[in-house]
Amino acid sequence: MPIMTDPILIIGAGPTGLTAALELSRFGIPVRLIDQALHVATxxxxxxxxxxxxxxxxxxxxxxxxxxxxxxxxxxxxxxxxx
Structure with a gap:
């Protein structure tokens, strides 16, 4: 099985996007998470x-x-x- 070097792009840092990023990273799959918001929600x-x-x-x-x-x-x- 080939080793993945390019990250999976996840669009949206809401509950679904963050959960997807967490789960993929748990399995060693690189992720890149982007969101429309310019700042972190407080x-x-x-x-x-x-x-x-x-x-x-x-x-x-x-x-x-x-x-x-x-x-x-x-x-x-x-x-x-x-x-």
Whole structure:
């Protein structure tokens, strides 16, 4: 099997792009990640993290640190259509 030297181009540094970059790099596949934003975001656009996402992050050794940095939510209400 040939050794890959050119990186895989991933467009978009959102959750999907970052996850793809992480997984490919775990297998030794080089990646290049580009994003439309000119600067790193300083605030989250996520409302929360699902349990299954935490399970996947835990397999990669990332969940505990994210939990430590996060803000626990003891309850929530979600409204739609302006209500």
């Amino acid at each position: 605030t989250s656009r996520a409302i929360g993290v699902q349990a299954r996402t935490l399970e996947l992050l835990q397999q990669r050794g990332l969940a505990q640190r994210l939990i430590e940095l996060g803000n626990p939510c003891l309850g929530a209400r979600i409204y739609g259509n302006g209500k």
